[in-house]
Amino acid sequence: MTILKGLNYAAMPVMRSATPEQHRRNKLVNALSEQKAMAEAERDGRVYSVTRRRWVSNDTGEKTLVDVPKRLKRWWLNDANGNCLLTLRYGNKVVEIEKGKAAIVVGKSDKLLATIDTLISAVKAGELDPHLTQMGTGRIIKKRGR
Numbered sequence: 001m002t003i004l005k006g007l008n009y010a011a012m013p014v015m016r017s018a019t020p021e022q023h024r025r026n027k028l029v030n031a032l033s034e035q036k037a038m039a040e041a042e043r044d045g046r047v048y049s050v051t052r053r054r055w056v057s058n059d060t061g062e063k064t065l066v067d068v069p070k071r072l073k074r075w076w077l078n079d080a081n082g083n084c085l086l087t088l089r090y091g092n093k094v095v096e097i098e099k100g101k102a103a104i105v106v107g108k109s110d111k112l113l114a115t116i117d118t119l120i121s122a123v124k125a126g127e128l129d130p131h132l133t134q135m136g137t138g139r140i141i142k143k144r145g146r
Contacts, residue, residue, distance in 0.1 A: 024132040028090055028123050035075050036116045043113075048072070076112060084109045088119065088128075090135045097131065 018026065034050070041048035051067040058064055076086040084106040088095040094102045106115045122128060 021126070021129050021133070024090070025123050025126070025129070028088075028128070028132065029120055031089070032116055032120050032123065034072070036113060036120075038072060038074060039076070039112050039116065043110075076106070078109065083107060084112055086112065086115060090132055093135055095128070095131050095135060097128070 038048045050070040050072065052070050053065055054068050055063045056066050056068075075089055076084055078084055085103040086106050087103050088097065096102050097104070104115065104119075106112050
């Protein structure tokens with residue numbers, strides 16, 4: 001016991017989990033950061049790719065951990081007039097900030113990164129919380145039967 005007496009001890013602090021609003025904000029900020037990295041790579045002429053680690057069964061039935069590319073979808077496109085249009089997505093749904101208007105008109109493509117930064121700031125400030133809360137209310141969660 002003389003070895004353990006030489007250590008210092010303290011009470012473990014209580015770890016508080018994020019509120020549902022903070023969780024939704026973090027999820028959207030992470031997705032917007034990924035879109036920003038894609039836009040930077042496109043501007044620089046690079047290919048942006050993200051890999052995830054997955055357990056996959058091989059031919060003999062053994063499970064091995066492999067890196068697989070994550071499927072990414074751009075949230076912006078250029079219209080016929082040369083304007084860049086950006087949609088904001090949460091999960092697989094488009095967030096309509098104004099009723100009936102699903103796209104943000106960025107203008108020229110060089111303003112895309114600044115617009116994404118503005119959206120990240122708005123999400124962190126909680127300006128999109130009502131929209132994000134509404135996005136999560138459409139699905140019904142069923143309880144498992146015993």
